[in-house]
Amino acid sequence: MTLTMFTVASIAVLVSMALSMTRALVGPTVFDRILAVNVTGTLTVVLISVYGFLTDRPDFLDIGLLYALINFIGTIAVTKYVKFQDLGHPLDGPDEGDV
Protein backbone atom coordinates (compact mmCIF):
# COMPACT_ATOMS: atom_id res chain seq x y z
CA MET A 1 0.00 0.00 0.00
CA THR A 2 2.83 2.40 0.76
CA LEU A 3 4.39 1.54 -2.60
CA THR A 4 1.13 2.64 -4.28
CA MET A 5 1.41 5.93 -2.39
CA PHE A 6 4.95 6.57 -3.66
CA THR A 7 3.95 5.56 -7.18
CA VAL A 8 1.08 8.07 -7.12
CA ALA A 9 3.42 10.80 -5.91
CA SER A 10 6.05 10.08 -8.56
CA ILE A 11 3.46 9.98 -11.36
CA ALA A 12 2.04 13.33 -10.22
CA VAL A 13 5.55 14.83 -10.06
CA LEU A 14 6.34 13.49 -13.54
CA VAL A 15 3.11 14.99 -14.94
CA SER A 16 3.92 18.41 -13.43
CA MET A 17 7.47 18.19 -14.77
CA ALA A 18 6.12 17.48 -18.26
CA LEU A 19 3.73 20.45 -18.02
CA SER A 20 6.41 22.88 -16.86
CA MET A 21 8.82 21.60 -19.53
CA THR A 22 6.10 22.44 -22.06
CA ARG A 23 6.24 26.02 -20.80
CA ALA A 24 10.04 25.95 -21.01
CA LEU A 25 9.85 24.90 -24.67
CA VAL A 26 6.99 27.25 -25.67
CA GLY A 27 7.64 30.23 -23.37
CA PRO A 28 7.69 33.55 -25.27
CA THR A 29 10.30 35.32 -23.09
CA VAL A 30 13.51 34.00 -21.57
CA PHE A 31 12.09 34.59 -18.07
CA ASP A 32 9.30 32.08 -18.72
CA ARG A 33 11.92 29.52 -19.60
CA ILE A 34 14.00 30.25 -16.49
CA LEU A 35 10.91 29.99 -14.28
CA ALA A 36 9.83 26.69 -15.86
CA VAL A 37 13.32 25.18 -15.60
CA ASN A 38 13.53 26.28 -11.96
CA VAL A 39 10.22 24.56 -11.16
CA THR A 40 11.37 21.45 -13.03
CA GLY A 41 14.58 21.40 -10.97
CA THR A 42 12.65 21.72 -7.71
CA LEU A 43 10.35 18.89 -8.78
CA THR A 44 13.43 16.80 -9.56
CA VAL A 45 14.44 17.05 -5.89
CA VAL A 46 11.10 15.56 -4.86
CA LEU A 47 11.30 12.91 -7.57
CA ILE A 48 14.73 11.81 -6.30
CA SER A 49 13.45 11.67 -2.70
CA VAL A 50 10.34 9.69 -3.67
CA TYR A 51 12.45 7.32 -5.75
CA GLY A 52 14.68 6.76 -2.72
CA PHE A 53 11.65 5.76 -0.67
CA LEU A 54 10.26 3.67 -3.55
CA THR A 55 13.41 1.55 -3.78
CA ASP A 56 13.87 1.59 0.03
CA ARG A 57 17.20 3.41 -0.18
CA PRO A 58 16.88 6.71 1.76
CA ASP A 59 20.51 7.58 0.87
CA PHE A 60 19.04 9.19 -2.24
CA LEU A 61 18.05 12.11 -0.01
CA ASP A 62 21.69 13.29 0.01
CA ILE A 63 21.56 13.58 -3.78
CA GLY A 64 18.24 15.42 -3.49
CA LEU A 65 19.73 17.93 -1.04
CA LEU A 66 22.67 18.53 -3.38
CA TYR A 67 20.26 19.02 -6.28
CA ALA A 68 18.31 21.63 -4.31
CA LEU A 69 21.53 23.59 -3.63
CA ILE A 70 22.76 23.45 -7.24
CA ASN A 71 19.32 24.33 -8.61
CA PHE A 72 19.18 27.54 -6.56
CA ILE A 73 22.71 28.64 -7.49
CA GLY A 74 22.10 27.83 -11.16
CA THR A 75 18.84 29.77 -11.36
CA ILE A 76 20.35 32.84 -9.69
CA ALA A 77 23.39 32.68 -11.98
CA VAL A 78 21.30 32.42 -15.15
CA THR A 79 18.98 35.22 -13.97
CA LYS A 80 21.94 37.48 -13.24
CA TYR A 81 23.54 36.67 -16.59
CA VAL A 82 20.32 37.48 -18.46
CA LYS A 83 19.83 40.70 -16.52
CA PHE A 84 23.36 42.12 -16.66
CA GLN A 85 25.02 40.20 -19.55
CA ASP A 86 27.77 39.60 -17.00
CA LEU A 87 28.33 37.34 -14.00
CA GLY A 88 30.65 39.87 -12.35
CA HIS A 89 29.62 43.49 -11.95
CA PRO A 90 26.42 44.99 -13.41
CA LEU A 91 26.97 46.89 -16.67
CA ASP A 92 25.03 49.96 -15.56
CA GLY A 93 27.41 50.71 -12.71
CA PRO A 94 27.47 49.79 -9.05
CA ASP A 95 24.34 51.84 -8.27
CA GLU A 96 22.19 49.42 -10.22
CA GLY A 97 22.44 46.89 -7.40
CA ASP A 98 22.61 43.13 -7.57
CA VAL A 99 20.02 40.53 -8.47
Place this chain on the structure above:
Amino acid sequence: MSDLLNTMIGPLVLADWLSWFCIASGSFFAIVGAFGIVRLPDVFSRMHGAGIVDTLGIMLILVGLMFQADEAIVVIKLGLILLFIFFTSPTTTFALARAAIHGGVTPGPTADELEEAQKNKEATSSKT
Protein backbone atom coordinates in the same frame (compact mmCIF):
# COMPACT_ATOMS: atom_id res chain seq x y z
CA MET B 1 -3.20 -0.46 5.03
CA SER B 2 -1.99 -0.68 8.58
CA ASP B 3 -3.19 1.82 11.13
CA LEU B 4 0.04 1.52 13.11
CA LEU B 5 3.30 2.77 11.69
CA ASN B 6 6.70 2.58 13.35
CA THR B 7 8.02 6.14 13.30
CA MET B 8 11.06 7.58 15.05
CA ILE B 9 8.98 8.45 18.11
CA GLY B 10 7.47 4.99 18.36
CA PRO B 11 4.33 3.48 16.84
CA LEU B 12 2.00 6.25 15.75
CA VAL B 13 -1.69 5.64 15.19
CA LEU B 14 -3.04 6.68 11.81
CA ALA B 15 0.32 8.02 10.60
CA ASP B 16 -0.17 6.06 7.41
CA TRP B 17 -3.46 7.82 6.73
CA LEU B 18 -1.91 11.22 7.43
CA SER B 19 0.94 10.35 5.08
CA TRP B 20 -1.56 9.32 2.38
CA PHE B 21 -3.47 12.56 2.84
CA CYS B 22 -0.33 14.74 2.64
CA ILE B 23 1.06 12.97 -0.42
CA ALA B 24 -2.28 12.93 -2.27
CA SER B 25 -3.01 16.63 -1.66
CA GLY B 26 0.63 17.50 -2.47
CA SER B 27 0.35 15.68 -5.79
CA PHE B 28 -2.92 17.49 -6.51
CA PHE B 29 -1.40 20.91 -5.81
CA ALA B 30 1.73 20.09 -7.85
CA ILE B 31 -0.41 19.29 -10.90
CA VAL B 32 -2.62 22.37 -10.35
CA GLY B 33 0.43 24.63 -10.10
CA ALA B 34 1.95 23.10 -13.24
CA PHE B 35 -1.32 23.78 -15.07
CA GLY B 36 -1.06 27.36 -13.82
CA ILE B 37 2.43 27.65 -15.32
CA VAL B 38 1.09 26.46 -18.67
CA ARG B 39 -2.23 28.35 -18.76
CA LEU B 40 -1.69 31.75 -17.08
CA PRO B 41 -1.14 34.75 -19.38
CA ASP B 42 2.21 36.41 -18.45
CA VAL B 43 5.43 35.83 -16.51
CA PHE B 44 4.28 37.45 -13.29
CA SER B 45 1.10 35.43 -13.05
CA ARG B 46 2.99 32.26 -13.98
CA MET B 47 5.17 32.87 -10.91
CA HIS B 48 2.00 32.29 -8.90
CA GLY B 49 1.73 28.79 -10.36
CA ALA B 50 5.40 28.18 -9.63
CA GLY B 51 4.77 29.31 -6.06
CA ILE B 52 1.96 26.78 -5.66
CA VAL B 53 4.24 23.97 -6.88
CA ASP B 54 7.10 25.08 -4.63
CA THR B 55 5.15 25.57 -1.40
CA LEU B 56 1.99 23.49 -1.23
CA GLY B 57 2.89 20.76 -3.71
CA ILE B 58 6.45 19.95 -2.80
CA MET B 59 6.23 20.69 0.92
CA LEU B 60 3.14 18.50 1.40
CA ILE B 61 4.79 15.61 -0.47
CA LEU B 62 7.97 15.93 1.64
CA VAL B 63 5.96 16.09 4.90
CA GLY B 64 4.09 12.99 3.75
CA LEU B 65 7.43 11.26 3.17
CA MET B 66 8.54 12.26 6.68
CA PHE B 67 5.75 10.09 8.16
CA GLN B 68 7.18 7.08 6.31
CA ALA B 69 10.74 7.46 7.60
CA ASP B 70 11.92 4.96 10.19
CA GLU B 71 15.22 6.61 11.13
CA ALA B 72 15.81 10.05 12.61
CA ILE B 73 18.47 10.99 10.06
CA VAL B 74 16.00 10.58 7.19
CA VAL B 75 13.58 12.99 8.85
CA ILE B 76 16.44 15.46 9.42
CA LYS B 77 17.51 15.29 5.76
CA LEU B 78 13.93 15.79 4.57
CA GLY B 79 13.63 18.72 6.97
CA LEU B 80 16.82 20.25 5.55
CA ILE B 81 15.46 19.95 1.99
CA LEU B 82 12.19 21.54 3.16
CA LEU B 83 14.00 24.39 4.92
CA PHE B 84 16.19 25.04 1.90
CA ILE B 85 13.26 25.15 -0.52
CA PHE B 86 11.36 27.33 1.97
CA PHE B 87 14.11 29.99 1.76
CA THR B 88 15.27 29.70 -1.86
CA SER B 89 11.90 29.65 -3.63
CA PRO B 90 10.88 33.24 -2.70
CA THR B 91 14.45 34.45 -3.34
CA THR B 92 14.45 33.01 -6.85
CA THR B 93 10.99 34.40 -7.59
CA PHE B 94 12.05 37.86 -6.38
CA ALA B 95 15.26 37.88 -8.44
CA LEU B 96 13.38 36.65 -11.51
CA ALA B 97 10.62 39.26 -11.13
CA ARG B 98 13.21 42.04 -10.81
CA ALA B 99 15.10 40.75 -13.83
CA ALA B 100 11.85 40.55 -15.83
CA ILE B 101 10.90 44.16 -14.97
CA HIS B 102 14.45 45.23 -15.83
CA GLY B 103 14.31 43.24 -19.06
CA GLY B 104 11.25 45.09 -20.33
CA VAL B 105 8.40 42.69 -19.57
CA THR B 106 5.41 44.85 -18.60
CA PRO B 107 2.91 43.47 -16.09
CA GLY B 108 -0.72 43.27 -17.18
CA PRO B 109 -3.17 46.18 -16.68
CA THR B 110 -4.21 47.10 -13.14
CA ALA B 111 -7.84 47.04 -12.00
CA ASP B 112 -8.12 50.85 -12.45
CA GLU B 113 -6.78 50.70 -15.98
CA LEU B 114 -9.20 47.92 -16.85
CA GLU B 115 -12.10 49.97 -15.47
CA GLU B 116 -11.01 53.02 -17.45
CA ALA B 117 -10.73 50.97 -20.63
CA GLN B 118 -14.21 49.60 -20.00
CA LYS B 119 -15.59 53.16 -19.57
CA ASN B 120 -13.89 54.33 -22.78
CA LYS B 121 -15.32 51.36 -24.63
CA GLU B 122 -18.85 52.16 -23.37
CA ALA B 123 -18.43 55.84 -24.27
CA THR B 124 -17.41 55.04 -27.85
CA SER B 125 -20.17 52.48 -28.28
CA SER B 126 -22.86 54.92 -27.00
CA LYS B 127 -21.67 57.55 -29.51
CA THR B 128 -22.24 55.25 -32.47
